[in-house]
Amino acid sequence: MTADNDAPSFTVTDTTAARFRADVMEPSLRRPVLVEFWSPSSAACRKLSPVLERVVQAAQGRAALVRMNVEAEPDIAAQLGVASVPAVVAFQRGRPMDGFVGAPPDAQVRGFLERLVGPIEDAADALAEAEALVAAGDLEAAEAALAELVAKEPPQPKAIALFAGVLVAAGRLDDARALLDPLPESLRKDPAIAGALAALENAARAEGLGEIDDLRQRAASDPDDLQARFDLAIALNARDLREEAADALLDIIRRDRSWNEDGARKQLVQFFEAWGPMDKAAVGARRKLSTLLFS
Numbered sequence: 001m002t003a004d005n006d007a008p009s010f011t012v013t014d015t016t017a018a019r020f021r022a023d024v025m026e027p028s029l030r031r032p033v034l035v036e037f038w039s040p041s042s043a044a045c046r047k048l049s050p051v052l053e054r055v056v057q058a059a060q061g062r063a064a065l066v067r068m069n070v071e072a073e074p075d076i077a078a079q080l081g082v083a084s085v086p087a088v089v090a091f092q093r094g095r096p097m098d099g100f101v102g103a104p105p106d107a108q109v110r111g112f113l114e115r116l117v118g119p120i121e122d123a124a125d126a127l128a129e130a131e132a133l134v135a136a137g138d139l140e141a142a143e144a145a146l147a148e149l150v151a152k153e154p155p156q157p158k159a160i161a162l163f164a165g166v167l168v169a170a171g172r173l174d175d176a177r178a179l180l181d182p183l184p185e186s187l188r189k190d191p192a193i194a195g196a197l198a199a200l201e202n203a204a205r206a207e208g209l210g211e212i213d214d215l216r217q218r219a220a221s222d223p224d225d226l227q228a229r230f231d232l233a234i235a236l237n238a239r240d241l242r243e244e245a246a247d248a249l250l251d252i253i254r255r256d257r258s259w260n261e262d263g264a265r266k267q268l269v270q271f272f273e274a275w276g277p278m279d280k281a282a283v284g285a286r287r288k289l290s291t292l293l294f295s
Contacts, residue, residue, distance in 0.1 A: 012053060013066045017075050023066050028091035032116040033064045037077045037087045040069065045086040048103040052088065055110045055120065062117040090116055127159055139166050150179070161192035168196075168203045176200050191276075198274035206238030219248070226252050226259050230267070237271060242281035246271060250288050265289070 015023040015035075024033050036052055038045040049067075056065040070077045070085055080089055080096060089099040090112075100112060114120050126149055133142035146163035149156055160179065167176040180188075180197055187193050209215065209231050218228040233248035249271070252264035268289060275282045 013064070015066050015068050016073050020068075020076055024091055025094050027064055028094055031061075031063055032097075032113075033066055033091045034113070035089045035091060036065065036067045037070050037082050037085050037089070038067055039071050039085045041071070042085050044103045048086045048088075048109075051103070051106050051109050055106070055113055058110075058120050059113060059117050063113060088112075092116065127156065127162070130159070130162060134162065134166060139170060142166055143170075155183075155187060157187060157190040157192045160187075161190075161196040164196040165199060168199055173200065173204055173207070176203075195274050195276055198270050202234065202270065202274055203238055206234045209235045212236065212239065212241075223255075226256060226264075230260070230264060233264075233267065237274075242271070242275060242279070243284065246281055246285035246288075250285065250292065253289070253292055265293075 013023050024035055027033050034052065034056060036045075036049065038049065052065060056063050068076060070082070077085075077087070082089070082101075084101060086103060087099065087101045089096050091097065098112070098116070100108075104112075110120055126145065130142050130145040130149065133139075133145060143163070143166050146159055146166060149159035150163050160183070164176045164179050167173070167179065176196075177200065180193070180200060183193060188197065212232070212235050215228065215232040215235050218225060219232050222228065229248050229252050233245045233252075236242075236245035236248060246268060249264045249268045252259055253268070257265070268285065272279075272282045272286060
């Protein structure tokens with residue numbers, strides 16, 4: 001489902017009794033407004049708030065979310081009979097229509113809103129499904145799912161990065177560039193996007209390096225040929241042999257830290273960026289690098 005270009009952008013409004021009519025009653029004439037009555041001292045409120053925000057955002061402008069702190073503003077809650085928090089009351093056409101108390105499971109919160117606005121396509125669920133397809137190796141199905149996700153507004157950095165990764169894995173580097181190059185600087189700074197850009201650059205460097213067996217033989221035949229080890233690292237990474245790729249660069253650093261203006265360390269850092277901070281190979285190589293640099 002594609003968002004309506006005329007739908008209001010998603011924001012969460014903190015309201016007061018004085019602004020309640022303007023923030024809730026009048027907007028509810030156009031679309032449902034969920035009012036979350038909450039308290040900063042309630043753990044259940046802290047659990048519910050992000051769930052509500054995610055579900056309302058997934059409705060893509062068909063509903064609004066307004067919050068009211070009952071400790072600072074108790075009157076409206078009292079008038080509506082709200083005796084405990086968290087509590088959510090849905091307003092439509094200027095009247096309270098439905099509600100719930102407590103912090104139910106995510107699916108129930110989504111079901112509550114769907115009764116008001118119809119089916120909601122949850123981008124987080126769709127992304128999880130795409131990630132599962134990638135993990136299962138079904139790149140064709142993953143590509144189709146991700147193509148839909150990246151076409152939505154607002155942009156989803158994780159979906160864009162995952163799509164770029166699928167394209168790079170398929171050797172479609174030009175398509176990956178076409179996806180990533182137009183992104184604004186604000187998105188390019190996102191860690192997921194930055195990792196995808198690094199992965200694309202690494203894949204581009206691997207083109208034309210030749211077969212891994214030939215590169216292994218070059219590196220083994222002349223231990224002082226650090227360029228051969230560097231090329232081997234790039235090629236290994238392109239085939240997702242991450243630990244071996246890291247070890248090849250670490251060996252260069254061990255032999256000559258200053259080689260190619262610290263090029264091996266810089267390349268290793270770029271690998272870390274492409275792999276992500278929690279990647280097993282990145283964690284292990286980062287530990288080894290620290291030992292080399294600081295022991």
